[in-house]
Amino acid sequence: MKNILEASYDEIFDVGYWKELVPFLTVCGEKRGKETKRKKKTVNRFLKPEDLRAHKYTECGAIREKLVEDGYCVISNKAQVTELLFDEPSGPSFPEETARQPGKAVSNITSEKYFKLIAALRKAVLVLDQAGWPATFLAVYDEVWELAELYQQFMLKLTSNRNVFAYDIVGFYTKCGTGFSPHRDRQPEDWQPKGHAPEDPRTTFDAETKLAKYLTAWIGLSDATPENSCLHYVSAKADPGYWDGDDGECDADATVNGKNDPMSKVFFNKNHSFQDIRAAAVRSGGFNLHTHRVIHWGSKGDAHVVEKKPRIAFSFAFTNNTEGPFEPANVLAKEKMFRTVQPPHGVRNSSSGEISETAFGIRLQNLAERVSLCAGQVIVYSTLGLADSPGWVTVAGSMVRKEHLPKIFKMFKKSEQTFHSHYKKEINDKFLLMMQSGVSVSTSRSLGSRDSLDSRDTQELAFVDRQSDSEAEETMLDAMLDAERVHCARERKSQPPKKKMRRK
Numbered sequence: 001m002k003n004i005l006e007a008s009y010d011e012i013f014d015v016g017y018w019k020e021l022v023p024f025l026t027v028c029g030e031k032r033g034k035e036t037k038r039k040k041k042t043v044n045r046f047l048k049p050e051d052l053r054a055h056k057y058t059e060c061g062a063i064r065e066k067l068v069e070d071g072y073c074v075i076s077n078k079a080q081v082t083e084l085l086f087d088e089p090s091g092p093s094f095p096e097e098t099a100r101q102p103g104k105a106v107s108n109i110t111s112e113k114y115f116k117l118i119a120a121l122r123k124a125v126l127v128l129d130q131a132g133w134p135a136t137f138l139a140v141y142d143e144v145w146e147l148a149e150l151y152q153q154f155m156l157k158l159t160s161n162r163n164v165f166a167y168d169i170v171g172f173y174t175k176c177g178t179g180f181s182p183h184r185d186r187q188p189e190d191w192q193p194k195g196h197a198p199e200d201p202r203t204t205f206d207a208e209t210k211l212a213k214y215l216t217a218w219i220g221l222s223d224a225t226p227e228n229s230c231l232h233y234v235s236a237k238a239d240p241g242y243w244d245g246d247d248g249e250c251d252a253d254a255t256v257n258g259k260n261d262p263m264s265k266v267f268f269n270k271n272h273s274f275q276d277i278r279a280a281a282v283r284s285g286g287f288n289l290h291t292h293r294v295i296h297w298g299s300k301g302d303a304h305v306v307e308k309k310p311r312i313a314f315s316f317a318f319t320n321n322t323e324g325p326f327e328p329a330n331v332l333a334k335e336k337m338f339r340t341v342q343p344p345h346g347v348r349n350s351s352s353g354e355i356s357e358t359a360f361g362i363r364l365q366n367l368a369e370r371v372s373l374c375a376g377q378v379i380v381y382s383t384l385g386l387a388d389s390p391g392w393v394t395v396a397g398s399m400v401r402k403e404h405l406p407k408i409f410k411m412f413k414k415s416e417q418t419f420h421s422h423y424k425k426e427i428n429d430k431f432l433l434m435m436q437s438g439v440s441v442s443t444s445r446s447l448g449s450r451d452s453l454d455s456r457d458t459q460e461l462a463f464v465d466r467q468s469d470s471e472a473e474e475t476m477l478d479a480m481l482d483a484e485r486v487h488c489a490r491e492r493k494s495q496p497p498k499k500k501m502r503r504k
């Protein structure tokens with residue numbers, strides 16, 4: 001089987017290649033060897049208006065409370081997962097208020113199927129990695145979209161139909177044993193170009209539900225423990241920058257190289273809030289929810305454990321654009337993909353009174369769109385390589401290096417018409433940046449202070465430049481010129497001047 005470096009574009013955009021690679025999963029309704037006889041399954045499943053219950057925000061009470069207070073929530077074991085995601089009794093594991101909601105779950109996945117799905121996806125990441133494919137490419141397969149739909153149902157319930165799938169997906173395979181370094185998922189420089197002008201983080205929470213406008217569901221495809229690396233969170237209660245932002249005045253000892261350092265603000269003050277760090281271990285199939293403001297990271301596991309039981313995870317982000325754009329979904333709504341319905345009586349969803357279109361039929365229809373999305377995501381996270389090499393390896397997998405980004409960029413370009421302009425711009429900008437790297441940068445996932453926390457040589461691991469052959473160089477040049485053209489065209493359309501960040 002050809003790996004990511006050997007496969008041609010024709011092969012990469014051929015369903016047969018992916019079916020052959022992971023025969024136990026399905027690609028766009030097809031399993032290996034069955035494509036000719038079998039009628040294609042309808043892969044796009046719309047919710048019917050009658051399926052959608054009026055989700056009041058008293059539902060999932062304890063989880064909401066935890067997310068509002070701390071900025072994260074850990075659903076660590078099978079009983080909790082079963083109780084929250086499925087309408088199946090599993091014994092009391094949550095306080096009364098979060099207990100099962102009446103009514104049938106909209107998704108047709110049972111908890112038994114869910115845990116089988118998780119196991120299959122874990123296995124598939126290992127197969128993909130052997131062929132050099134980053135774990136994010138799991139989203140080529142239908143099973144990931146089934147999972148996304150299930151989590152979408154849950155998010156609708158949790159957020160009273162406000163946070164919908166944003167097509168911001170990431171696969172993590174912590175082969176080297178270390179996840180992402182400490183960061184917040186979103187800073188003003190991330191949300192301002194996407195349509196939300198205020199810098200104040202408080203405005204990035206829903207006025208009524210108080211829930212974040214960007215929520216991530218991070219799902220353990222394997223057990224994630226302190227031994228093999230798991231997420232760690234700093235409670236919002238101990239983190240002044242969570243609500244106030246990371247600029248503004250602070251003590252001299254909370255700065256690094258003259259810049260505010262959010263981690264120092266948390267730990268080097270009179271509270272020394274080290275005990276507010278929570279190790280968010282989950283069993284496979286368990287999940288964490290977190291907001292875009294919570295400081296979190298993937299810890300460093302024990303090398304001996306990691307070798308035998310590496311940590312594998314997959315995340316989906318859900319955004320709330322009901323009070324005005326905050327972060328529109330990466331994928332454009334298309335009539336054939338989405339539809340808009342009136343919300344059930346009593347549910348306030350948006351100023352227009354309609355539920356966001358992306359709440360329905362969230363599966364990407366065809367392989368080219370799926371490959372493009374996965375490739376786009378790898379480019380988005382490639383800037384990690386400038387400040388967080390182990391984090392980048394977790395996303396990139398075992399073969400992808402900087403010199404392969406042009407090939408991945410070209411995969412993204414194949415279906416770029418599927419994507420929102422803010423997403424295309426982000427990818428073009430990041431790709432250009434990476435091609436010109438050497439330049440130091442703070443990425444959207446950075447706290448802007450990561451270098452001070454992690455002084456590892458950023459050239460190690462994934463970013464060792466290799467001698468490119470002439471074909472690779474040519475592809476790189478083509479792709480760069482292409483990106484530059486898009487970039488210039490966009491600049492010419494003249495965007496409103498970007499507000500300068502205050503830094504004292």
Ligand SMILES: O=C(O)CCC(=O)C(=O)O
Nearest residue numbers: 172179180218297298315
């Ligand atoms: O898995 C990891 O190491 C990092 C995950 C993360 O930062 C996220 O999902 O926001």
